[in-house]
Amino acid sequence: MSETDPLLAAVEALTKPQKRRQEQDIISRYVTTDDDGIETVTEHVVGTQKVTVELPPLLDMLDDAIQSSMGGSTKGAALASESAVLNVHALYEAMKISSAVRDWCRMAGVLDRKHTRENLEAWNASVYVRDLDEEHAAFFAAVMQKWAASIRTMLDPWREKDLPNPCPVCHAEEWWDASEDKPGEPRRRLPPMEGIRRGRPRPLLIRYKRDDPEMIEKGHAICRACGAEFGLRELQFELEQAEATTRQEGMTTV
Numbered sequence: 001m002s003e004t005d006p007l008l009a010a011v012e013a014l015t016k017p018q019k020r021r022q023e024q025d026i027i028s029r030y031v032t033t034d035d036d037g038i039e040t041v042t043e044h045v046v047g048t049q050k051v052t053v054e055l056p057p058l059l060d061m062l063d064d065a066i067q068s069s070m071g072g073s074t075k076g077a078a079l080a081s082e083s084a085v086l087n088v089h090a091l092y093e094a095m096k097i098s099s100a101v102r103d104w105c106r107m108a109g110v111l112d113r114k115h116t117r118e119n120l121e122a123w124n125a126s127v128y129v130r131d132l133d134e135e136h137a138a139f140f141a142a143v144m145q146k147w148a149a150s151i152r153t154m155l156d157p158w159r160e161k162d163l164p165n166p167c168p169v170c171h172a173e174e175w176w177d178a179s180e181d182k183p184g185e186p187r188r189r190l191p192p193m194e195g196i197r198r199g200r201p202r203p204l205l206i207r208y209k210r211d212d213p214e215m216i217e218k219g220h221a222i223c224r225a226c227g228a229e230f231g232l233r234e235l236q237f238e239l240e241q242a243e244a245t246t247r248q249e250g251m252t253t254v
Ligand SMILES: [Zn+2]
Pocket: 167, 168, 169, 170, 171, 172, 223, 224, 225, 226, 227, 228
């Protein structure tokens, strides 16, 4: 039904858990122990794979974002870190959607529930919706499609991607996660040695929002080896400089 019914499809886009295909690194990891009993963990990215992740329904994420933005409970800690706190404009937009759904319920003679998703599901199951003519159904579907797009924009979490380049500041090609050094356990790191990789590859990490028109301006990057931070344009410039230098050096040694 949802394939042919645009109204139901629009409702489900807001009320059903979202499936998203994501790219994930395949990491090969092995531990070696030397004569002194010191462990070395080596990780290599050996490829990428597509995985399907399931996210909560958009309207649940909306309610959660409104709640945490208003300083209420942040019960879903994992969610809170994903959805972040809305700015004033986004919070206003979010509350408009939530109260519009409540208005729809009133119009359809449906009891107001606590959650926006439950309200929309109840509205969708009402006699009022069942009896909608095509023109009105198309109107509601279009409004809901707009909501879905605007909720996605306001909740779009930061995305992360690591870069293959060495850091233009410290020139590191690997980094350590200090939280992996546990007190009382064998040290997991050794000083870097010429030509031997002991840490994790790709210290440069960029953070950005995929659907943000100001992605380049707002995105930023960090080197996990030295902690240097960059704007995305700045990093691109630095990397190009570094590449040009390497090329020049290569030419003079030839
Ligand atoms: Zn660095």
